[in-house]
Amino acid sequence: xxxxxxxxxxxxxxxxxxxxxxxxxxxxxxxxxxxxxxxxxxxxxxxxxxxxxxxxxxxxxxxxxxxxxxxxxxxxxxxxxxxxxxxxxxxxxxxxxxxxxxxxxxxxxxxxxxxxxxxxxxxxxxxxxxxxxxxxxxxxxxxxxxxxxxxxxxxxxxxxxxxxxxxxxxxxxxxxxxxxxxxxxxxxxxxxxxxxxxxxxxxxxxxxxxxxxxxxxxxxxxxxxxxxxxxxxxxxxxxxxxxxxxxxxxxxxxxxxxxxxxxxxxxxxxxxxxxxxxxxxxxxxxxxxxxxxxxxxxxxxxxxxxxxxxxxxxxxxxxxxxxxxxxxxxxxxxxxxxxxxxxxxxxxxxxxxxxxxxxxxxxxxxxxxxxxxxxxxxxxxxxxxxxxxxxxxxxxxxxxxxxxxxxxxxxxxxxxxxxxxxxxxxxxxxxxxxxxxxxxxxxxxxxxxxxxxxxxxxxxxxxxxxxxxxxxxxxxxxxxxxxxxxxxxxxxxxxxxxxxxxxxxxxxxxxxxxxxxxxxxxxxxxxxxxxxxxxxxxxxxxxxxxxxxxxxxxxxxxxxxxxxxxxxxxxxxxxxxxxxxxxxxxxxxxxxxxxxxxxxxxxxxxxxxx
Amino acid sequence: xxxxxxxxxxxxxxxxxxxxxxxxxxxxxxxxxxxxxxxxxxxxxxxxxxxxxxxxxxxxxxxxxxxxxxxxxxxxxxxxxxxxxxx
Numbered sequence: 191x192x193x194x195x196x197x198x199x200x201x202x203x204x205x206x207x208x209x210x211x212x213x214x215x216x217x218x219x220x221x222x223x224x225x226x227x228x229x230x231x232x233x234x235x236x237x238x239x240x241x242x243x244x245x246x247x248x249x250x251x252x253x254x255x256x257x258x259x260x261x262x263x264x265x266x267x268x269x270x271x272x273x274x275x276x277x278x279x280x281x282x283x284x285x286x287x288x289x290x291x292x293x294x295x296x297x298x299x300x301x302x303x304x305x306x307x308x309x310x311x312x313x314x315x316x317x318x319x320x321x322x323x324x325x326x327x328x329x330x331x332x333x334x335x336x337x338x339x340x341x342x343x344x345x346x347x348x349x350x351x352x353x354x355x356x357x358x359x360x361x362x363x364x365x366x367x368x369x370x371x372x373x374x375x376x377x378x379x380x381x382x383x384x385x386x387x388x389x390x391x392x393x394x395x396x397x398x399x400x401x402x403x404x405x406x407x408x409x410x411x412x413x414x415x416x417x418x419x420x421x422x423x424x425x426x427x428x429x430x431x432x433x434x435x436x437x438x439x440x441x442x443x444x445x446x447x448x449x450x451x452x453x454x455x456x457x458x459x460x461x462x463x464x465x466x467x468x469x470x471x472x473x474x475x476x477x478x479x480x481x482x483x484x485x486x487x488x489x490x491x492x493x494x495x496x497x498x499x500x501x502x503x504x505x506x507x508x509x510x511x512x513x514x515x516x517x518x519x520x521x522x523x524x525x526x527x528x529x530x531x532x533x534x535x536x537x538x539x540x541x542x543x544x545x546x547x548x549x550x551x552x553x554x555x556x557x558x559x560x561x562x563x564x565x566x567x568x569x570x571x572x573x574x575x576x577x578x579x580x581x582x583x584x585x586x587x588x589x590x591x592x593x594x595x596x597x598x599x600x601x602x603x604x605x606x607x608x609x610x611x612x613x614x615x616x617x618x619x620x621x622x623x624x625x626x627x628x629x630x631x632x633x634x635x636x637x638x639x640x641x642x643x644x645x646x647x648x649x650x651x652x653x654x655x656x657x658x659x660x661x662x663x664x665x666x667x668x669x670x671x672x673x674x675x676x677x678x679x680x681x682x683x684x685x686x687x688x689x690x691x692x693x694x695x696x697x698x699x700x701x702x703x704x705x706x707x708x709x710x711x712x713x714x715x716x717x718x719x720x721x722x723x724x725x726x727x728x729x730x731x732x733x734x735x736x737x738x739x740x741x742x743x744x745x746x747x748x749x750x751x752x753x754x755x756x757x758x759x760x761x762x763x764x765x766x767x768x769x770x771x772x773x774x775x776x777x778x779x780x781x782x783x784x785x786x787x788x789x790x791x792x793x794x795x796x797x798x799x800x
Numbered sequence: 801x802x803x804x805x806x807x808x809x810x811x812x813x814x815x816x817x818x819x820x821x822x823x824x825x826x827x828x829x830x831x832x833x834x835x836x837x838x839x840x841x842x843x844x845x846x847x848x849x850x851x852x853x854x855x856x857x858x859x860x861x862x863x864x865x866x867x868x869x870x871x872x873x874x875x876x877x878x879x880x881x882x883x884x885x886x887x
Contacts, residue, residue, distance in 0.1 A: 431882040443808045505887035751861025
């Protein structure tokens with residue numbers, strides 16, 4: 191290794207590690223303190239690193255495309271829910287920026303390696319596992335693990351190298367370059383955008399991290415007091431839904447409000463919901479609760495099946511592998527979720543792409559006689575075909591956008607994606623502030639980078655016709671998400687804070703010593719979101735991408751309380767223009783060079799006349 | 801003025817039932833009757849005659865509100881739900 195600057199900001203190591211798999215070499219590089227303050231960590235710092243390290247117009251699965259594991263100043267602190275890390279790359283599914291977050295011990299151990307981020311480039315000659323400690327990097331053979339599911343891989347690696355390391359792994363889907371394969375750690379996934387495929391393309395089966403390097407906080411005693419109080423508050427009513435019911439409880443609510451995507455978004459409520467919902471189904475198996483490391487909320491609800499492994503269920507996998515595919519059998523949904531965990535498939539994209547294929551098959555656009563809404567066995571079979579890239583699964587492994595382009599015959603009109611990323615479980619026509627959030631999202635259709643559904647689920651707007659009043663609210667939720675994903679904190683804490691910006695500023699102050707306030711954090715969020723947009727522009731973004739599939743812009747809702755509601759294309763376009771102006775971008779979404787200079791994303795000497 | 805009240809999320813858990821009927825002209829009337837009928841629900845979801853922060857009302861699947869003076873009509877469906885829809 192070569193040495194890097196040892197300048198330290200409390201809470202940080204001030205450097206990142208670059209690993210070249212092709213050359214089996216590594217190098218430390220310094221991160222300037224002003225960059226840490228401007229981008230914080232996690233998603234923000236990862237965006238800055240991608241802007242520095244990712245070649246323009248690179249193939250996301252090419253050797254030279256960088257893959258990042260990014261930590262944050264709060265990781266390792268006593269603050270509840272702070273054990274999180276970001277995995278980032280140019281997405282092979284969207285061709286745009288991708289930041290997926292995951293949780294638990296990998297984050298803590300990763301930061302203890304002594305780096306704020308780990309970057310991997312190159313491609314190993316054969317399947318390998320990286321072991322990273324403060325003392326160096328070892329490149330371990332993993333040929334015998336190729337083909338193994340992620341959880342089994344972690345078990346085998348623990349047997350081989352002891353229990354000191356924490357691992358992020360891929361399953362068969364990542365190895366086979368399925369464009370929505372996940373990177374997994376302890377049953378949790380950096381799920382969206384195909385980061386598992388980026389690992390697979392590098393022949394990187396697993397990354398193990400261990401260490402003892404601490405990044406001491408600036409105000410340790412105050413931090414402990416603050417963390418203790420935050421933990422106490424996190425056990426209150428603001429998180430009761432997540433703790434006592436889990437996110438699966440969204441199912442009944444969304445169904446009742448006509449915002450539950452059903453049968454590939456042909457309907458907004460599902461007649462099999464009562465059978466699927468844990469609150470109402472007599473067939474719901476027993477469950478236990480679990481939590482990420484350093485979390486007091488405990489939102490994970492593990493459902494136990496006789497003779498089989500337990501399955502962690504969330505609203506998103508329940509919706510995507512249930513109503514979206516017309517499935518009302520809870521056993522099928524649990525089995526489908528378990529298969530996605532085993533193969534390393536993003537449940538939202540897998541369910542979305544299969545639901546799209548079911549509609550294609552029912553319309554006679556593809557020859558797949560068994561692939562019908564409600565056919566659970568067809569769903570389960572197709573998940574395996576996708577992971578192995580067999581038969582029709584090979585096409586569906588490319589995602590709904592690419593599959594639709596190849597199928598043609600009008601299929602792109604109802605392929606359920608934005609920028610290639612399949613739409614999560616929020617019906618855009620019934621939640622039209624969220625529709626805007628989906629359309630402009632730099633990652634694609636995304637409920638984690640825009641929380642605009644919070645605006646729709648409030649008395650602030652008419653969710654079927656939110657108008658321009660919704661724009662500032664939508665931007666505020668996006669800014670808030672950018673900050674929480676950079677700090678990194680769990681969004682399920684949101685309801686705990688009376689003033690979220692002030693709380694985030696306080697936490698950052700206690701860890702780093704910076705005198706930050708809400709105004710600075712808002713500007714930081716704006717910088718991070720603009721930096722993501724700038725990355726996308728450099729990778730080929732055009733304004734035409736900021737839209738929704740034609741189905742949503744031409745067909746009214748067919749059922750539910752919003753039956754007949756429409757989202758006209760012109761209405762969405764005006765919303766997007768208002769959004770872009772509010773972000774100080776051009777009306778069609780380009781970022782002015784003056785703004786790039788203002789945010790430190792471009793040197794003033796680089797400004798061109800055009 | 802018979803109004804059907806449906807419970808979803810944590811309010812459903814606390815109420816212990818999926819729905820009840822109340823006689824109410826406003827959201828505030830409905831809340832007062834629920835307070836008397838369902839003490840566990842009231843304890844966790846109501847405060848000072850209003851919905852507690854984090855709890856939301858929706859009328860007929862369309863309009864969200866927390867305004868206690870919001871009028872209700874006979875035949876309305878009032879949903880009481882957890883406000884946070886994060887998934």
